[in-house]
Amino acid sequence: MNWDWSTLGDFLPAFRSGVLVTLQALVLGALIAFALGLVWTLAQRSPLRVVRWPVTAVTEFIRNTPLLVQLFFIFYVLPEWGLTLSALATGVIGLGLHYSTYTAEVYRAGIDGVPPGQWEAATALGLPRSRTWTAVVLPQALRRVTPALGNYVIAMLKDSPMLMTIGVLEMLGQARQFGSRTFHMNEPIVTVGIAFILIAYPASLLLRALERRLAR
Amino acid sequence: MSEITPGLWALLLRGVWVTVQLTVYSAALGAVVAFVVGLARTHRLWIVRFVSGAYFELFRGTSALVLMIWVFFVVPVTLGWQLVPMWAAVLTLGCTYGAYGSEVVRGAVAAVPQAQREAGVALGFTPAQRLRKIVLPQAWPEMVPPFNNLLIELLKGTALVSVLGVGDITFAAQLVRNATGQSAPVYTVILVLYFVLAFLLTRGMRQVERRAKANVGRLAPAGPGTAARTGRVRRRDLAGSSSASGGAS
Amino acid sequence: MPADTDPLIPKPATAANGSAGRELIRLEQVTKRFGDTTVLDRLDLSVDAGRHVTLIGPSGSGKTTILRLLMTLTKPDEGTITVDGRRLFPAPEKQCREVRKKIGMVFQQFNLFPNMTVLRNVTEAPRTVLGLSRDEAEARARELLDLVGLADKCDMRPTRLSGGQQQRVAIARALAMRPRVLLLDEVTSALDPELVAGVLDLLRDIARSTDITLLCVTHEMGFARDISDQVLMFDAGRIIESGPPEKLFGDPDHERTREFLSSVL
Numbered sequence A: 001m002n003w004d005w006s007t008l009g010d011f012l013p014a015f016r017s018g019v020l021v022t023l024q025a026l027v028l029g030a031l032i033a034f035a036l037g038l039v040w041t042l043a044q045r046s047p048l049r050v051v052r053w054p055v056t057a058v059t060e061f062i063r064n065t066p067l068l069v070q071l072f073f074i075f076y077v078l079p080e081w082g083l084t085l086s087a088l089a090t091g092v093i094g095l096g097l098h099y100s101t102y103t104a105e106v107y108r109a110g111i112d113g114v115p116p117g118q119w120e121a122a123t124a125l126g127l128p129r130s131r132t133w134t135a136v137v138l139p140q141a142l143r144r145v146t147p148a149l150g151n152y153v154i155a156m157l158k159d160s161p162m163l164m165t166i167g168v169l170e171m172l173g174q175a176r177q178f179g180s181r182t183f184h185m186n187e188p189i190v191t192v193g194i195a196f197i198l199i200a201y202p203a204s205l206l207l208r209a210l211e212r213r214l215a216r
Numbered sequence B: 001m002s003e004i005t006p007g008l009w010a011l012l013l014r015g016v017w018v019t020v021q022l023t024v025y026s027a028a029l030g031a032v033v034a035f036v037v038g039l040a041r042t043h044r045l046w047i048v049r050f051v052s053g054a055y056f057e058l059f060r061g062t063s064a065l066v067l068m069i070w071v072f073f074v075v076p077v078t079l080g081w082q083l084v085p086m087w088a089a090v091l092t093l094g095c096t097y098g099a100y101g102s103e104v105v106r107g108a109v110a111a112v113p114q115a116q117r118e119a120g121v122a123l124g125f126t127p128a129q130r131l132r133k134i135v136l137p138q139a140w141p142e143m144v145p146p147f148n149n150l151l152i153e154l155l156k157g158t159a160l161v162s163v164l165g166v167g168d169i170t171f172a173a174q175l176v177r178n179a180t181g182q183s184a185p186v187y188t189v190i191l192v193l194y195f196v197l198a199f200l201l202t203r204g205m206r207q208v209e210r211r212a213k214a215n216v217g218r219l220a221p222a223g224p225g226t227a228a229r230t231g232r233v234r235r236r237d238l239a240g241s242s243s244a245s246g247g248a249s
Numbered sequence C: 001m002p003a004d005t006d007p008l009i010p011k012p013a014t015a016a017n018g019s020a021g022r023e024l025i026r027l028e029q030v031t032k033r034f035g036d037t038t039v040l041d042r043l044d045l046s047v048d049a050g051r052h053v054t055l056i057g058p059s060g061s062g063k064t065t066i067l068r069l070l071m072t073l074t075k076p077d078e079g080t081i082t083v084d085g086r087r088l089f090p091a092p093e094k095q096c097r098e099v100r101k102k103i104g105m106v107f108q109q110f111n112l113f114p115n116m117t118v119l120r121n122v123t124e125a126p127r128t129v130l131g132l133s134r135d136e137a138e139a140r141a142r143e144l145l146d147l148v149g150l151a152d153k154c155d156m157r158p159t160r161l162s163g164g165q166q167q168r169v170a171i172a173r174a175l176a177m178r179p180r181v182l183l184l185d186e187v188t189s190a191l192d193p194e195l196v197a198g199v200l201d202l203l204r205d206i207a208r209s210t211d212i213t214l215l216c217v218t219h220e221m222g223f224a225r226d227i228s229d230q231v232l233m234f235d236a237g238r239i240i241e242s243g244p245p246e247k248l249f250g251d252p253d254h255e256r257t258r259e260f261l262s263s264v265l
Helices: A005-044 A049-063 A067-080 A087-112 A116-124 A129-166 A171-182 A186-215 B006-040 B046-061 B064-079 B085-111 B114-122 B127-164 B169-180 B184-215 B242-246 C012-017 C063-070 C093-100 C118-128 C134-147 C163-175 C193-209 C221-227 C245-250 C255-264
Strands: C023-034 C037-048 C052-056 C078-083 C086-089 C103-106 C181-185 C213-217 C230-235 C238-243
Touching: A005 A049, A005 A087, A005 A129, A005 A171, A005 A186, A049 A087, A067 A087, A067 A129, A067 B127, A067 B169, A067 B184, A087 A129, A116 A129, A129 A171, A129 A186, A129 B064, A171 A186, A171 B064, A186 B046, A186 B064, B006 B046, B006 B085, B006 B127, B006 B169, B006 B184, B046 B085, B064 B085, B064 B127, B085 B127, B114 B127, B114 C103, B127 B169, B127 B184, B127 C118, B169 B184, C023 C063, C023 C213, C037 C063, C037 C078, C037 C213, C037 C238, C052 C063, C052 C221, C063 C078, C063 C181, C063 C213, C086 C093, C103 C163, C118 C134, C118 C163, C134 C163, C163 C193, C193 C221, C213 C221, C221 C245, C230 C245, C230 C255, C238 C245, C238 C255
Parallel strands: C052 C213, C052 C230, C103 C181, C181 C213
Antiparallel strands: C023 C037, C023 C078, C078 C086, C230 C238
């Protein structure tokens, strides 16, 4: 392996800005995924068929098709329809939308896991429906699903390099740009690869510890 | 601005064929990796457990696209041999999804009651015979649903190869887009194609599951179509999500 | 060997060396601890071939651990175990495997293999471990299943059977290996009360009609009295009293034995 530390030194400034873009996309994408997922879950519990059915169909479709193609769709098709977004905004929306279909399932599992006795107790106390949700059900459900949500954030992190394909200069995008400029590919790619492990591994350890604590 | 011509349709269909091949080959490699690594992680020697555990953590922490680009661009330059793009992709996808699969295998094998192994000891089976005749047949039905989820993830993951220039569905779509100058039709078409492939995979795996469950004397959950199956929490990142997804099943 | 005429009679002592009554099992100074608790405390035990020995005593006194040690499901911390003149502990795995072929075990929870039919449960080990042909193994299995009264259930899955039926299949499965020693670990404890009698009657038959060596852990004192030549009373990891059933159940020497018997009878 030809490894050149000075090449690595040259890459560092670009790498640093790549890390920032990756984290930015991750945080914003996760926020969208968390919020939109909750919307999907609640919509799927709607008593109205006309709400339940399309939401189920759409989420199933999004979850069973590749994120990469969805990014292309948003990036190339929306401008044809007159809506032009920056590459980063496209990436954030794509990432958030895709993973909202996963978080929706996580929320659903959490809500189904709240014991029926809790609903009955809330009814017995005469709590209104909205209050039952916000004060009784959701707090318990969210607590249970925190580790699972965290795992999807790690999954989003590992999918974030796809944003490179629509021109976002996140970590991998920076590495490729640097590689094509200097013809040194090994150092930047390995650096980026290690960076992912260095972020993902401690994060997953943290989540496992959290899960053990919540399980008690 | 023009329609998708028959020639372009043919291009897309060739892409479908490449995607199917990629999925099948990667799944085959991934299955081998999943069983070898998954069983190694239950081995009685700590060093075997450590090495296989390290493999799992390494690939679980790695981004498939980064790994794919590294294998494709860097390995040939440094080692001096050229990898056919298709095989670079299969290697990456198989090793990555095999690592996720190893967690499925490990969990299902660990879930087989200890008493079953003891009955095997009492009858004089060797460890290998116990594994082959008792543990794996009983663990298999537990593996099928999470394997189905991983297969769908793998199918979606194959789209990454278009970045390497492998002519799969997504790559073909880019060519069609360039030829027609329109994005909406072709991307809509290929999203539907992917969805159909995922649907067929799920259907097939439901059959496998039904047979596997019948084989251990249990009834498969009778359920309509894909919704019941894909409605489960995807074990995309397997370790750690067990408690929350446990509530769903 | 004429043994094939009756699958239930292993006739080991007479056919092999003509020494019925020879010592078959020997435990010397065996100690087993789980964490801080000592389950077996420097225990000595000797069982002659063909004997029917029942182990009684309060739960946690180490009875089941003896059976699990003999089946190599667990290892002692100290001491030696010998079966039929061959070391079981300490011994290499290969030797253990040889000794295991001579020992069968029936479990409290049956532990039938759900991935195999009833017939296959009974034929699998004779075929893969003893190397019997399919026909031989099936003939032997059908005879045994007939004996336990389940010949018509051959092609069913064990999960479809009642607990009593499952346990009878498990007995047939253990006997199919023609063991010289059969270990019975509380085989009726997991059964509904109305199913207990059938299983016990079957075991009485087997005890009467064969010269297989039985080691039996049970809480069924009537059954113990019927089948045993010798009863061992366990307490806190030691054998505090042993003797023929008439003596032990009728006029025990030890105060603890008396207390225990009055609590279970």
